[in-house]
Amino acid sequence: MKKVHLTVDGAAISVPGGASILQACRAAGKPQPTLCYLETLTPVNTCRVCLVQVTGSRTLVPSCSRIVEEGMEVATDSEPVRHTRKVVFEFLASSVDLSLVDAETREWMDFYDVDPTRYGPAAPAAPAGARDARQAGHHQVPQPGWAETVAQPAKIQDELFVRDYGKCILCYKCVEACGPDAQNTFAIQVAGRGFDARISTEFDVDLTSSACVYCGNCIGVCPTGALIFRSEYELRNAGLWDEEAQTVTRTVCSYCGVGCNLELWVQDNRIVKVTSPMDHAVTAGHLCIKGRFGYQYVQELGGPATTPIDMVLAAGREGGFVEP
Amino acid sequence: MDLHFTSAFPSTPERVAVDRLLGGPPSGWTGGARAAADYHVALGGHHHAVGVRHRLLPALQAVQSAIGWVSPGALNYVAERLSVPPADVYAVASFYALLATEQQSLRMAHVCEDVSCRTRGSLRLLESLAGRDDVVPSPCLGQCDRSPAVLVQRAGEYDASLWNATAEDVAEVLEGATPIDPEPGHYGVPQSELGSDRLRLLRRVGTIDPYSLDEYRATGGYAALTKALTMGPEELIEEVKRAGIRGRGGAAFPVGAKWEAVVGQGPDRMLVCNADEAEPGTFKDRGVMEGDPFSLVEAMTIAGYAIGAGRGFLYIRGEYPRAARHVASALRTATESGLLGDNVLGSGFSFDIEIRMGGGAYICGEETALFNSIEGFRGEPRQKPPYPAEAGLFGLPTAINNVETLINLPLIVLEGGAAYASRGTAASTGIKLFCLSGDVARPGVYEVDFGTTLRQLIDLAGGPLEEIAAILLGGVSGSFVGPDLLDLPLTFEDTHAVGVSLGTAVVMPFGVSTDFDDLALRIAAFFRDESCGQCVPCRVGTVRQEEALHRLIGGVPLNGASSDLGLLAEIDEAMRMGSICGLGHTAGNAIRSAIALGLIGGRP
Ligand SMILES: Cc1cc2nc3c(=O)[nH]c(=O)nc-3n(C[C@H](O)[C@H](O)[C@H](O)COP(=O)(O)O)c2cc1C
Ligand code: SF4
Ligand code: SF4
Ligand code: SF4
Ligand code: FES
Ligand code: FES
Numbered sequence: 001m002k003k004v005h006l007t008v009d010g011a012a013i014s015v016p017g018g019a020s021i022l023q024a025c026r027a028a029g030k031p032q033p034t035l036c037y038l039e040t041l042t043p044v045n046t047c048r049v050c051l052v053q054v055t056g057s058r059t060l061v062p063s064c065s066r067i068v069e070e071g072m073e074v075a076t077d078s079e080p081v082r083h084t085r086k087v088v089f090e091f092l093a094s095s096v097d098l099s100l101v102d103a104e105t106r107e108w109m110d111f112y113d114v115d116p117t118r119y120g121p122a123a124p125a126a127p128a129g130a131r132d133a134r135q136a137g138h139h140q141v142p143q144p145g146w147a148e149t150v151a152q153p154a155k156i157q158d159e160l161f162v163r164d165y166g167k168c169i170l171c172y173k174c175v176e177a178c179g180p181d182a183q184n185t186f187a188i189q190v191a192g193r194g195f196d197a198r199i200s201t202e203f204d205v206d207l208t209s210s211a212c213v214y215c216g217n218c219i220g221v222c223p224t225g226a227l228i229f230r231s232e233y234e235l236r237n238a239g240l241w242d243e244e245a246q247t248v249t250r251t252v253c254s255y256c257g258v259g260c261n262l263e264l265w266v267q268d269n270r271i272v273k274v275t276s277p278m279d280h281a282v283t284a285g286h287l288c289i290k291g292r293f294g295y296q297y298v299q300e301l302g303g304p305a306t307t308p309i310d311m312v313l314a315a316g317r318e319g320g321f322v323e324p
Numbered sequence: 325m326d327l328h329f330t331s332a333f334p335s336t337p338e339r340v341a342v343d344r345l346l347g348g349p350p351s352g353w354t355g356g357a358r359a360a361a362d363y364h365v366a367l368g369g370h371h372h373a374v375g376v377r378h379r380l381l382p383a384l385q386a387v388q389s390a391i392g393w394v395s396p397g398a399l400n401y402v403a404e405r406l407s408v409p410p411a412d413v414y415a416v417a418s419f420y421a422l423l424a425t426e427q428q429s430l431r432m433a434h435v436c437e438d439v440s441c442r443t444r445g446s447l448r449l450l451e452s453l454a455g456r457d458d459v460v461p462s463p464c465l466g467q468c469d470r471s472p473a474v475l476v477q478r479a480g481e482y483d484a485s486l487w488n489a490t491a492e493d494v495a496e497v498l499e500g501a502t503p504i505d506p507e508p509g510h511y512g513v514p515q516s517e518l519g520s521d522r523l524r525l526l527r528r529v530g531t532i533d534p535y536s537l538d539e540y541r542a543t544g545g546y547a548a549l550t551k552a553l554t555m556g557p558e559e560l561i562e563e564v565k566r567a568g569i570r571g572r573g574g575a576a577f578p579v580g581a582k583w584e585a586v587v588g589q590g591p592d593r594m595l596v597c598n599a600d601e602a603e604p605g606t607f608k609d610r611g612v613m614e615g616d617p618f619s620l621v622e623a624m625t626i627a628g629y630a631i632g633a634g635r636g637f638l639y640i641r642g643e644y645p646r647a648a649r650h651v652a653s654a655l656r657t658a659t660e661s662g663l664l665g666d667n668v669l670g671s672g673f674s675f676d677i678e679i680r681m682g683g684g685a686y687i688c689g690e691e692t693a694l695f696n697s698i699e700g701f702r703g704e705p706r707q708k709p710p711y712p713a714e715a716g717l718f719g720l721p722t723a724i725n726n727v728e729t730l731i732n733l734p735l736i737v738l739e740g741g742a743a744y745a746s747r748g749t750a751a752s753t754g755i756k757l758f759c760l761s762g763d764v765a766r767p768g769v770y771e772v773d774f775g776t777t778l779r780q781l782i783d784l785a786g787g788p789l790e791e792i793a794a795i796l797l798g799g800v801s802g803s804f805v806g807p808d809l810l811d812l813p814l815t816f817e818d819t820h821a822v823g824v825s826l827g828t829a830v831v832m833p834f835g836v837s838t839d840f841d842d843l844a845l846r847i848a849a850f851f852r853d854e855s856c857g858q859c860v861p862c863r864v865g866t867v868r869q870e871e872a873l874h875r876l877i878g879g880v881p882l883n884g885a886s887s888d889l890g891l892l893a894e895i896d897e898a899m900r901m902g903s904i905c906g907l908g909h910t911a912g913n914a915i916r917s918a919i920a921l922g923l924i925g926g927r928p
Contacts, residue, residue, distance in 0.1 A: 045859075046859045046860070048904075051901075059901050059902070059903070060901045066707075083898065084897070088861055091861065091898075094864075095867075119868050119872075119882075120871065136423075136685070138421075138853075142871045142874050144878065146871075148871065186411055186412060187411055189411040189414065191411075191415045193418070193854075195864065197857030200415070201410075203396050203399070203425065205330055210328065210330075211327065
């Protein structure tokens with residue numbers, strides 16, 4: 001591919017044609033914050049934390065989706081970039097629970113001096129189902145003095161995973177992973193409009209009644225922990241989630257001949273979640289229900305009517321390993 | 325596609341409504357009864373699904389207008405018929421304000437609460453209708469010249485527009501046994517009623533029967549198409565460039581340059597006419613479509629010929645039932661008369677126009693959101709580039725133009741580009757329609773040359789009703805300007821020079837007794853309601869803007885480090901620089917200008 005020449009913050013760099021500005025920035029040794037971007041998904045450029053300034057453009061440009069052009073002048077740290085990134089992070093942090101975003105994002109938020117309290121105290125959480133029932137165009141009058149948020153009770157509808165949409169930044173990644181970029185199941189989409197937009201099944205039916213096949217690929221791409229293994233959710237709630245104490249073992253799924261790689265996250269001798277390496281040629285991070293959730297048989301602990309998670313919790317509470 | 329459905333089944337009326345639009349289901353694979361053959365062949369598939377997706381919004385509208393909402397059973401049936409996943413259908417249905425995903429009354433009154441109507445009685449109207457669950461407040465209905473405006477959605481009947489509405493009118497339409505006449509006479513414009521014989525764009529509006537092709541032809545109609553077909557596309561585009569005409573939809577892009585960009589692309593091209601007209605205060609395109617629908621059909625045909633398109637789409641906002649009926653009738657008549665369809669006027673050029681109705685979403689006026697809406701997706705704007713000229717509707721090179729832009733074409737063809745350009749100014753050639761409402765004596769659409777001043781225009785509309793405090797120029801995505809600018813010539817360049825924009829040519833003067841706090845809050849609420857929700861700066865920014873404005877106006881600022889005024893400026897800046905589309909870019913304009921003029925906030 002023909003090389004394209006551009007500058008990033010004044011430094012000349014050439015990258016293959018068709019590359020994004022983000023790739024050019026990375027090649028120039030200047031990583032940018034991203035939330036809605038993932039190598040394995042089609043860019044949707046909705047989160048706007050990766051915005052950069054391109055000379056000649058009236059507004060800022062999403063580096064994740066914009067393709068480089070010959071002679072482009074890109075600025076990643078100009079005043080408008082700094083201001084907009086800061087405010088965009090603040091918009092997110094003041095409306096969404098970002099407690100589970102990765103360390104890198106947290107560093108960026110510190111870098112931009114993000115202060116979500118500038119917009120007022122967070123409004124009380126919406127009751128279960130209230131946000132899902134909102135109709136397009138019907139105005140939600142602001143509650144005086146409060147900053148509106150997407151806080152709401154988590155949707156816990158099965159043993160496998162939890163949808164905690166109070167943590168959802170609406171990055172569209174799960175929709176893409178469930179849809180044409182990976183799973184082609186189309187169980188979830190963005191419904192509603194504006195601030196009332198949310199990830200939803202048709203009429204917000206439970207996931208168990210929807211088209212969902214429990215591949216967990218949406219969990220794999222979610223950047224905020226809104227989609228989370230039930231086991232991780234419970235352990236976190238109980239204050240027992242302990243990444244220091246976890247090991248991650250890479251192995252090959254034993255169910256079929258495709259050869260998906262698994263990463264088994266183990267704490268207290270229990271598998272607490274399963275992921276797949278993003279850079280693996282077969283899976284690109286995606287799995288099916290068997291590889292993702294079908295791990296009980298390797299740790300059948302035998303206790304009647306208790307799930308392994310219950311036992312991990314019990315183990316934690318008692319400070320030791322429970323004999324089945 | 326292997327779709328999964330909930331157990332909700334469609335009722336007979338729901339099936340009938342969808343089948344009337346789509347035809348009966350061809351097989352058990354798409355919602356029909358299962359025949360033995362269906363077990364042996366798989367019909368449909370990916371290509372079928374991709375090919376019919378664009379019928380999604382019309383199918384949902386058919387259900388909505390038949391039974392008054394989109395029920396789970398109906399949604400499943402639409403999904404099955406079109407091979408669209410139910411979650412996707414719900415995603416689309418829940419995007420539009422005129423589609424309900426919960427059961428509601430069979431007749432629903434949408435009472436305009438927007439900037440013009442709320443200063444002219446609609447708030448009182450809403451108050452007197454309070455407590456009714458079949459009355460909802462609505463954003464601007466494009467009838468600001470006849471405030472208070474109401475749209476009544478009626479399952480199984482025509483939707484009806486009411487104007488200068490009273491509580492009794494609304495109650496009667498909601499409860500009345502007899503369907504109201506969908507065609508109450510009269511669609512004149514003030515200038516023709518005053519006897520002006522100098523009108524060109526508006527000369528037929530209110531003076532001919534909009535259903536009559538004969539009357540249209542008798543007043544010079546179709547002379548331009550006949551001439552255009554002899555000129556050839558290149559010469560036609562040259563003439564348009566010579567005319568110097570710029571788009572009237574808000575962005576003021578030169579038409580000739582846009583068309584050339586499209587013609588430079590592949591051979592399969594598309595024409596789209598943008599009749600979404602949802603910018604509060606704007607109603608000019610409605611007037612033309614209601615009063616002179618053939619002129620738009622002729623103009624679209626000329627444009628299609630110029631850019632070499634075989635097909636055109638006309639996207640009319642859902643709140644314009646009458647405009648849609650008039651244009652639909654004109655399309656039928658033109659096709660029957662050989663003026664549209666195969667081999668137009670024996671020229672060898674073939675062109676079809678399809679009408680699509682909006683679903684109640686301001687954002688669908690943004691060109692790329694409009695494409696997504698037609699294609700059956702959520703009306704979310706696309707990041708540009710690529711621009712419509714490269715990849716527009718269905719990914720094809722597309723010329724998209726506003727109604728008013730297009731209806732200038734017959735004039736340009738008949739008198740020549742140079743003659744057209746001799747009006748107005750060098751950078752703003754020709755004539756312009758303005759929408760006057762608010763505190764003026766004779767609200768309505770006015771046709772003037774570019775360069776007419778604000779004062780002249782307001783005087784043309786009978787003058788202000790009281791001393792003017794400020795004028796909302798360009799719509800709610802435009803700005804308030806003070807009376808010191810009354811002598812501002814209305815051109816693209818003069819408005820630009822003082823940091824404002826003509827926008828959609830809204831001129832809405834407000835008198836000194838106006839409650840600007842209330843107007844500003846309404847504008848903030850509008851943007852919050854109409855944001856598509858896709859990008860963070862606009863989705864959250866419009867909420868934070870409204871909250872800060874409430875604090876500012878309510879006199880309860882945050883204790884935080886920065887004042888709400890400063891915060892508003894920061895929010896505005898982030899929305900303008902960081903949003904995907906023009907809605908977010910302009911969502912802070914009117915509020916910023918109101919603050920700068922001292923109309924709101926910071927007063928004792
Ligand atoms: C939020 C938003 C709403 C818009 N609504 C309309 C509209 O209702 N009608 C219209 O013609 N253009 C509208 N536009 C402008 C269109 O995107 C586009 O520029 C226009 O249709 C091009 O036609 P023109 O060149 O003839 O003006 C809107 C733009 C934005 C950002
Ligand atoms: S688990 Fe798989 S099928 Fe279910 S919603 Fe997530 S991505 Fe879609
Ligand atoms: S649930 Fe997660 S992946 Fe899905 S949109 Fe929300 S934040 Fe993104
Ligand atoms: S600016 Fe607003 S309307 Fe436009 S894409 Fe972003 S969220 Fe949607
Ligand atoms: S990462 Fe580029 S817009 Fe989200
Ligand atoms: S119709 Fe009410 S403000 Fe336009």
